[in-house]
Amino acid sequence: MTYSPAPPQEFSFAPEMSKQDNRTLAEEISKRQTRLENIRKDFDDLYDDVDDYVIGRRSNYDLGSKRGDKAGGKVGAKIYDQTAAMALQDFVDGYQGNSAAPTIDWWSPIFRGSTPGGKLLKGMHETRIWLDDVKEAINAEINNSNFYSQLSEGTWDRATYGYSAIYGPEWSARRNRLIYYLRHPREVFFALNAEGDPDLWHRKFMISGRQIMDLWPDAPFEDTFRLALKTDPYKEYVCIHAIFPRDERDITKITAENKPYASVYMLDGQKTVLEESGMDPGEVPTLARWRATNEAYPRSAAIDAIFTVMMIQQMARSSLRATQLLVEPPQIATGTMKGKLKIQPGGVTFLDNPQDKIEPLKFPSELQAGFMEIKDNREAIAKMFKAEIFSMMSQMKSKITAAQVQAMQGEQATLLQPIVTRDQNENLIPLLKKTFTTLLKAGRLPPPPPSMLDPQVRYTPVDFTFSGPVAMLAKKHVSMMGVNAAVPEILQLIKEQPQLVSMLDKLDPDALYDYIMDSSGAPTIINRDEKLVAQIRQERAKQLQQQQKLEAMDKAAGALQKGAKAPEEGSPSEALMGDQ
Helix, strand or coil: CECCCCCCCCCCCCCCCCHHHHHHHHHHHHHHHHHHHHHHHHHHHHHHHHHHHCCCCCCCCECCCCECCCCCCCCCCCCCCCHHHHHHHHHHHHHHHHHCCCCCCCEEEEECCCCHHHHHHHCCHHHHHHHHHHHHHHHHHHHCCCHHHHHHHHHHHHHHCCEEEEEEEEEECCCCEEEEEEECHHHEEEEECCCCCEEEEEEEEEEEHHHHHHHCCCCCCCHHHHHHHHHCCCCEEEEEEEEEECCCCCCCCCCHHHCCEEEEEEECCCCEEEEEEEECHHHCCEEEECCCCCCCCCCCHHHHCHHHHHHHHHHHHHHHHHHHHHHCCCEEECHHHCCCCCCCCCCCCCCCCCCCCEEECCCCCCCHHHHHHHHHHHHHHHHHCCHHHCCHHHHCCCCCCHHHHHHHHHHHHHCCHHHHHHHHHHHHHHHHHHHHHHHHHCCCCCCCCHHHHCCCCCCCEEEEEECCHHHHHHHHHHHHHHHHHHHHHHHHHHHHCHHHHHHHHHCCHHHHHHHHHHHHCCCHHHCCCHHHHHHHHHHHHHHHHHHHHHHHHHHHHHHHHHHHCCCCCCCHHHHHHHHC
């Protein structure tokens, strides 16, 4: 991300296509959609299992050709044990609350220090203050938007299906706030490029005739279809939003049809293009994945644990039936007792003769082994979902020191590093960049100081650092291991052997300070300006020189005063003075 006040740009939609071109493009998108659905077909079976056996919060969807559960329908009929759902809930809430939440300071913008411009800007007090003002403005707009609700649901999607897709943000002048759009994972289809990044993106969804006429009243519909839309405006149709790289474009033009990515809305059944426009790379929807694999679609914690979860559900179902048999055992009675049994609380059954009998059916009741097996599998599922990381403190039975707590938390946080790193790179950083760009265009950010308009630093990139508890614990644990081991050891050696004090000459205090501040994620606003620091150090040096002069004068005056007194009679001083 760079700050560069760009000249105003004029965007336009692509020129009107002929009917043949329109239908050709629509047919190409429809064929590509079919291929993408075939690629994801096997994964859809896994997603169905997640809905059935883990949690069914996203089981309601409609692609026209494939549908999930009905809205408001009963879900979870195959779930007899809530271990997986609770572990998933603990992970999502714990991870979200400790990585990106409105109650914590979880991100900061910084100038890229590896560039010449970044080094200059980091030394300017007014540019650091501007970054802090930008961060404050962005946080205010994010808190006023639906950012955190969509981000939380996106974390659910990645933990269950393996990926999430967020449109936007866009600035709503009517609502005077940012709006983010999270799309259902089952609606999203994608393909990877040679680098393993998703660069082809389809969304297939249902849309009513009324919505079609509101959004695209001038679309090239056939008269019969337009009449059908008016006759039954609530009938739904399959719509595909396709985003794909353009192979041919004029890079000297900034019109929509010459942007790097094409954005096309198409009605699949009618093979009609509703709208064709373009997107820059920073406008493409954010597609974040749980982790990369050599498969077309990523896997998630829920998918990795799905067979263990299904086994637990079956075992829980069997245990439930066995427990019910113990509580309400079947009864054995002679034929003469037919119709006379009173099997209810307080019921009394009268026997006509001693030969009549009533007794429960005896069967093996070794349920403990089954319960132990369920317990072991529950613990395994909790570990697979990494839920114990966020409940570690409450599970500790003995008292430990603060240093031990910090070390344990750091070790636990490093276990999340693969997830944290991917989430930052594929989700948080793109969303923050898009938010910055959107607010900049909307005029919602403070203007930069004049020093940033200098051509030497004007195009300096701005990066993001993350200071949420999970990110900082992992970063600090790894980054400070060397410092925490080396510096105390050096100081201990100097304490034991003062002649080694020259070792401190090689230790740069300013570099150590910068490293600790960066590793700890401290805000840049607490740093003084370099010019002010230089003045403080010069003043301290002057004061030290004056103090040394005063001490020297005091020593000289003391010596003079001692020399002015007469030595005692018979003392060596008297003899020396006599000789002199």
